[in-house]
Amino acid sequence: MPAHVTRALYASDVTWSGRVLVNEDATLCPPLVVHMVCMSLGYMVADSLLMVMFVPLRDWKMVLHHTAAIWGSLNVIGRPVGMRFGNTWFLMELSTPFVHMRLILHTLGYRRSLLYKVNGVAMLVVFFLCRITTILVFVDVIPHMKTGELYKVGSGVLINMFVLTPIFYVMNIFWFIKICKGAYRVLYSPKMNTE
Secondary structure, eight states: HHHHHHHHHHHHHHSSTTTTTTTOOOOOOHHHHHHHHHHHHHHHHHHHHHHHHOGOOOOOOHHHHHHHHHHHHHHHHSSSOHHHHHHHHHHHHGGHHHHHHHHHHHTTOOTHHHHHHHHHHHHHHHHIIIGGGGGGGGGGGGHHHSSSGGGSSSSHHIIIIIIIIHHHHHHHHHHHHHHHHHHHHHHHHHTSSSO
């Protein structure tokens, strides 16, 4: 879990500080980003192997998520360009510790505790800030599409940007709606079962 936070904090610093957004070069990719992608790839492969070995962990949404992430990571390692937009993938990971904490508390039977509710609200806020608002960063690709420079970066990067990234955004919107419904049930309907 600390690796998620480290990668996400670096991406947030690079993306929101303007060091990458101000730079007009769509092909900018610092070596540290490639290192973080390699760490993410290792995590995704290990998690995918756990899903193969243990049936209770299998979920088609997570299989889709991990497959897209592994493919995208391999594209970045093969041709590290366009990380202005790829850093939003790391920003998405800031919500992962809250998601894991929710699963742990739920499994241990603390669904009615104050900690569960506080974590749920924090998860909702961080998920919105890091997974939904980052969709707006993707709008920054439009000027590069008009100049044609974006189409010179290679097919792997274009697949990441125009196929995999929208898949992640759709999944994030789907999960955010589920989180909102769950938060409403937990906070405002205490008599309902939260499972």
